[in-house]
Amino acid sequence: MPGRFFLTTPIYYVNDVPHIGHAYTTVTADALARWHRLLGDDVFFLTGTDEHGLKVARSAEALGRTPQEHADQTSARFAEAWELLDISHDRFIRTTDPDHHAAVQAMLQRIKDNGHLYKETYAGWYCVPCEAYYEPDDLDPNPDGGPGLCKIHGRPVEWFEEDNWFFRLSAFEQPLLDWYERCPDAVAPAGKRNEALGLIKGGLKDISITRTSIDWGVPVPWDPGHVFYVWYDALINYATAVGYGTDPERFAAWWPHVHHLLAKDILRFHCVYWPAMLLAAGEAPPAHLNVHGYLLVGGEKMSKTRLNQIFPADLVEEFGVDGFRFHFLRHAPFGPDGDVSYEGIVAGYNADLANNFGNLLSRVATVVAKKCDGIGPAPRPDSPLAAVAAEAYAEAAAAWEAVQPSVALDATWRLIREANALLEATEPWKAEPGPEVDAVLGDALEVLRLVCILASPALTRATVEAWRRIGLEGRPDEQRLPDAAAWGGYPGGLPVEKGGPLFPRIKPAA
Ligand code: MSP
Numbered sequence: 001m002p003g004r005f006f007l008t009t010p011i012y013y014v015n016d017v018p019h020i021g022h023a024y025t026t027v028t029a030d031a032l033a034r035w036h037r038l039l040g041d042d043v044f045f046l047t048g049t050d051e052h053g054l055k056v057a058r059s060a061e062a063l064g065r066t067p068q069e070h071a072d073q074t075s076a077r078f079a080e081a082w083e084l085l086d087i088s089h090d091r092f093i094r095t096t097d098p099d100h101h102a103a104v105q106a107m108l109q110r111i112k113d114n115g116h117l118y119k120e121t122y123a124g125w126y127c128v129p130c131e132a133y134y135e136p137d138d139l140d141p142n143p144d145g146g147p148g149l150c151k152i153h154g155r156p157v158e159w160f161e162e163d164n165w166f167f168r169l170s171a172f173e174q175p176l177l178d179w180y181e182r183c184p185d186a187v188a189p190a191g192k193r194n195e196a197l198g199l200i201k202g203g204l205k206d207i208s209i210t211r212t213s214i215d216w217g218v219p220v221p222w223d224p225g226h227v228f229y230v231w232y233d234a235l236i237n238y239a240t241a242v243g244y245g246t247d248p249e250r251f252a253a254w255w256p257h258v259h260h261l262l263a264k265d266i267l268r269f270h271c272v273y274w275p276a277m278l279l280a281a282g283e284a285p286p287a288h289l290n291v292h293g294y295l296l297v298g299g300e301k302m303s304k305t306r307l308n309q310i311f312p313a314d315l316v317e318e319f320g321v322d323g324f325r326f327h328f329l330r331h332a333p334f335g336p337d338g339d340v341s342y343e344g345i346v347a348g349y350n351a352d353l354a355n356n357f358g359n360l361l362s363r364v365a366t367v368v369a370k371k372c373d374g375i376g377p378a379p380r381p382d383s384p385l386a387a388v389a390a391e392a393y394a395e396a397a398a399a400w401e402a403v404q405p406s407v408a409l410d411a412t413w414r415l416i417r418e419a420n421a422l423l424e425a426t427e428p429w430k431a432e433p434g435p436e437v438d439a440v441l442g443d444a445l446e447v448l449r450l451v452c453i454l455a456s457p458a459l460t461r462a463t464v465e466a467w468r469r470i471g472l473e474g475r476p477d478e479q480r481l482p483d484a485a486a487w488g489g490y491p492g493g494l495p496v497e498k499g500g501p502l503f504p505r506i507k508p509a510a
Contacts, residue, residue: 002040006258007033010266011050011093011237014074015059015129018081019309020340021263021295021302024328028292028405029261030087031329034457035400035408038481044254046241047082048093049075053131053230057216067216071096081312086321086460093237095218095230099246104218104228104236106245107281108209111167112222116280119223122164122208125157131230133160133208152265154305164208165226172276173204179275179285187271188403189335192264192291196271207273235274238286256284259403263292290403293337295328310340318506322459323349329405329458330413346508353462353503356416357451360423361466361502364444367429367437368496376471377438378492379446386487388418389450393485396454405458412454419447445470446490452476453484462502469497 009029012022026047033045051071060070075094082089093100111117124133127150134157139148147156180186180197187193210226211217217227236244238258243250256278262270275285294301297308316324323345331348332338368376379385392415399408423444428437448470452463456477467476471494 002042004254004257005033005036005041005043006242006254007036007043007045008238008241008258008260009047010262011048011095011234012078013055014049014051014071014078015055016304017309017311018078019302019311020315020328022078023081023085023312023324024295024332025261025263025292026082026087027085027325027328028334028403030085030089031325031405031457032259032261032400032403033088034460034477038453038456038477038479038484040480043090044242045089046091046093046238047078047087047089048091048237049078049095050230050234050237051075051095052217052227052233054128054211054214054216055131057214058128060216068096084316084321085312085325091241093241095233095237097240100233100237100240101218103240103245104233105221107236107239107277108228108232109221110282111277111280112165114280114282116168116171117165117209118168119163119165121161122166123159123161126160127153127155127157129153129155153303160213162212163226164212165210165220165223166206167209167232167277167280169204169207169273169276172279173200175279176200176204176272176276179279183285183287186285186287187289187291189291191335192267192271195264196267199268199272204272204276231269231273232277235269235277238274239283256287258286259288259290260286261290261292261403263294265294267291290334292334295332296337296339299339315345319345319349320461320503322462323353323503325460326353326409326458330409331406333406334403343508346506349503350505350508352413354501354505356413356420357455357459357462357466358501358503360416360420360444360451361448361469362498363420363423363429364441364448365469365496365498368441368445369498371428371431371433371437372441372496374495374497376445376490376492376494376496377442379442379488379490380439381488383439383443383446383487385415385418385422385443385447389415389447389485389487393450393454393482397481400457409455409458412451415447415454416451419444442490442492445492445496446487449490450485453479453481465499466502469499471495471497 009025033043036043057067060067126133142149187196209229209232210220218233220226242254278285302309327345392411395411396408426440428440431437452467453476456463463476
């Protein structure tokens with residue numbers, strides 16, 4: 001049954017240049033959004049940028065720009081990266097958007113009215129790149145003898161003292177535990193759920209949610225001179241985008257049936273603070289939080305300071321948009337950490353795209369040209385591939401549902417391999433034209449039709465091209481599942497075009 005599907009990525013800090021870590025979450029979300037559009041769901045796919053806070057204000061100052069000018073320029077880099085990667089978001093939200101200001105003020109005012117905020121002076125060690133206070137125990141020793149080092153950024157924290165509004169997070173330990181018990185699947189995979197539960201059971205301290213040291217943020221409506229701390233501002237973007245504070249009917253229609261995608265670095269904010277804030281505002285916590293691991297380069301998380309960042313454009317130039325998307329969806333399973341290597345990308349591209357998918361299309365087109373005068377025959381209703389196709393569809397559908405694109409694509413590629421195996425076993429290129437050759441080629445064309453649909457969330461371009469070459473009208477991403485997955489949709493009698501290689505082989509570097 002088609003339904004609503006609301007999907008989000010984290011909103012990325014404008015201070016970073018979009019790298020393949022950001023792209024990983026965004027491409028995964030995009031593929032899920034495309035899958036759900038195939039199912040006929042009313043999809044709302046949200047991404048955007050996180051633009052307030054001290055880090056942005058300081059960078060802007062260093063460059064002689066206003067924070068707004070700086071945010072405009074740097075936010076655009078994310079919008080451009082997502083355009084390059086065929087990301088089909090429905091809204092690119094910016095925390096500087098006026099409706100977002102309204103939503104932040106409305107939600108925090110509600111939390112205050114519900115009695116969950118109080119004012120106190122706060123002093124502590126602050127990591128500016130993290131925009132977070134740390135306890136001394138959370139820091140690494142500083143070899144230079146200065147303040148401790150932030151574990152994420154490896155740089156010294158700074159001493160901050162200010163008047164703050166605090167959120168009574170400590171009062172939400174039990175409500176959060178109750179929610180985790182009531183909704184055992186809300187945080188996935190299970191390992192990440194346990195991690196979040198561990199944080200809650202370890203005890204929750206009240207948290208400061210405003211700053212007076214800067215003015216680059218959303219003003220606290222009841223206390224001039226204060227702005228909301230960037231994280232509480234940022235989390236609320238997910239509610240802004242579906243009308244919180246501006247369109248109550250829309251909000252009621254979409255919330256809380258959201259699927260948040262994020263990596264484990266921001267698990268605490270999403271799986272502890274955000275549900276607590278929503279409970280405090282009298283709203284339901286998010287229905288689904290899907291947490292993945294890190295893409296590692298040379299065994300380490302990418303970071304500016306380690307100089308190990310890889311940017312999407314570098315890889316797209318060599319592997320194309322499809323090659324880029326496919327690699328991360330098929331070969332970086334959602335959940336655990338995974339190492340990225342150039343050799344790995346080349347090997348996967350050549351095996352799955354050039355050899356399997358590309359080869360199936362070019363073989364079929366070549367033999368149809370030679371033995372069937374270029375007109376594709378229809379598949380057999382009782383083809384041995386029909387059962388394989390049904391199984392591949394069922395597995396792929398379950399895997400997309402479980403946010404496991406690598407498993408979904410593996411199932412889809414099994415169908416390609418079986419079709420190639422059928423061709424190798426029957427060798428239609430050696431046989432005389434006739435019903436037997438037609439039968440095998442019709443089956444293979446039907447597999448290509450199915451694969452174009454099932455792989456379209458990953459391969460936004462090649463599937464459109466292959467669809468056209470086998471003579472079909474329209475586009476694979478306009479089809480509707482599950483009907484379009486039924487065996488026998490390729491009508492036969494269509495002109496099949498040979499064309500060049502869909503995925504030219506890439507020579508591994510010497
Ligand atoms: N602005 C906050 C998020 C606020 S959401 C309400 C933030 N921004 S960020 O730019 O640092 O983005 C973090 C996210 O980027 C991660 O959670 C993940 O989705 C993605 N990734 C960044 N580096 C990554 C890897 N090395 N590997 C995988 N994902 C990575 O935190």
